[in-house]
Amino acid sequence: MKFTIVVQADPLASQGSETALRFTRAALAAGHQIMRIFFYSEGVHSANRLALAPQDEACVPDQWQQLISEHQLDAVVCIAAAVRRGVVNETETRRYGKTGSSLIDSAELSGLGQLIAASVDSDRVVTFGGHR
Amino acid sequence: MKFTIVVQADPLASQGSETALRFTRAALAAGHQIMRIFFYSEGVHSANRLALAPQDEACVPDQWQQLISEHQLDAVVCIAAAVRRGVVNETETRRYGKTGSSLIDSAELSGLGQLIAASVDSDRVVTFGGHR
Amino acid sequence: MSDRTLHTLNRGPQSLSLFGSMRDAISPRDSLLLIEDGVYWATAAYAEMLAGLNCDKIYQLAADADARGIQSDRIEPVDDAGFVSLTVSHQRTLSWF
């Protein structure tokens, strides 16, 4: 089956981003196709490459980066949600007169239309939420 | 009176960081002393200089940067909470073998002891929380 | 000066257990300031629950009530300066969120 995975959980404030990682690995292992991973709301923090974890702890953005690269998955970070939260690439920071970047290499910034399009083309959409 | 302000709210997910900004301005206007502003938990995102807001919207980290600079306030971001969330300076990213920085200029990374010390020396500690 | 705690509450009525813990913790001389989504507790539907709190005074942050279209004559509004004053007139502040 074709899946769209929606990550809305802050990777520190909530467990949801880690649950989504495990779910995605299990779906791939079962032979399913991941159409797109879409990071929205606080989930965009899951795509911040500047997140640093002590050696004995899991670094969620590094794990997403690895999983996405290894399986060449399509990963989109909601641009409106991300730029407001400081998850940005050089193009965006320059546009706002700042410098620097924080987005993981394996994901791209784009609009909510990318979530709608993937959802419509998928058999299943599974959302991993955080705390509200 | 001497105040310590504790910001634990994600500036997007919650209103608490903006309420803390208004409270701090009002306390200064009333002639109170701000001993320290301490960013903890999801509040560390309030000190991410890479956060970008459209022109017609408030950019909370920019507002903190401005308030702290203008009044030369002491602002500390919990280092353990911040590095895990990608709010970092060059020293920290280098230590973890990455590059880049995202911390606002006016705040420094330090430990929870800085919150304890300021709290003990203050007449009042006011916490601005987020959503749990 | 008598010993008093200022409680702030920033979540709305769906956070019922938060309200319950605040109710357990509030003392007769304490005050409560409703902020952010907490101002929804000032609406008529929750008048009885607020009246059931064993505390002294209840306030609401005016900017938050205005933002949300909440009109409540029974709950005294304070502005940001008033919020600061309340933290001064109470020995400690406890934030519920």
Add this chain to the structure above:
Amino acid sequence: MSDRTLHTLNRGPQSLSLFGSMRDAISPRDSLLLIEDGVYWATAAYAEMLAGLNCDKIYQLAADADARGIQSDRIEPVDDAGFVSLTVSHQRTLSWF
């Protein structure tokens, strides 16, 4: 295949209104999977509330129950592969958080 929704719930018993909205939304053919802090609903104290849900089957994510020291013989555990299977066997997933 009959039309069924898989509901997931990731918050514990203090999120009572979340549980209430989920209860309103769940249908007799639907299933519920307790994940993350949601596994605390599988403890004995909440057996009656779970039994009151008008749904088909209730599951819990095993890794989350183990992490929290929750032992519940009444609620069927599933692993991550089982979670994926449940999303396949139900037409849609609705996540409560």
Add this chain to the structure above:
Amino acid sequence: MSRLLIISRQAPYGSSAAREALELALAGALFDQQVSLLLLDDAVFQLVAGQNPAAIQQKNHGAMLQSLPMYDVENLYASERSLNERGLEPSDLILPVKSLSTAEIQKLISEQDKVFHV
């Protein structure tokens, strides 16, 4: 055309959740899908008339909700129980909303291709 349901459970202003639910609903409509928005629990406060968030530097959520029909988000629903518990009458609301019983909520969900909760 897919039937997409967006569920919101949060009040406006206190968090970005209400706004992000609205933006997803708009995106669905702009991509020509059949979008419904369902407000549960404190999310029904999004409908309160007379919102004025100027002093807290935010955009008027009520006005954003009012614009939904213009973008072809025609189906705006709210939980009857959530409205009643909060004492909200139709005259308190900034725009008309279809009030749903639990049976109607269940039916609405069962008719969707995909359900989002923001």
Add this chain to the structure above:
Amino acid sequence: MSRLLIISRQAPYGSSAAREALELALAGALFDQQVSLLLLDDAVFQLVAGQNPAAIQQKNHGAMLQSLPMYDVENLYASERSLNERGLEPSDLILPVKSLSTAEIQKLISEQDKVFHV
């Protein structure tokens, strides 16, 4: 020496809140303050014996709680109501905790110099 109370309302693992409350309590004790930790609502689940978070890649929260007395965080309190509602008996818990009535919670708060909620 200041009397500092740290209040936690969250279960372990589902969020970082429980852990961050504990770390603040430890910091207070390391800086020689008189620290109390009060667990309310789902935070009493932090006390459950037999936690095994290896499969979710997190550190054992129960073991961290058990280490508190070694760092001179001697005062560990929990709401009696929260424990009772969750059916938690002393034998279910990983370490002894002082169970407080509402009157005792109010008294504890009134005795503090500063109160934190993480």
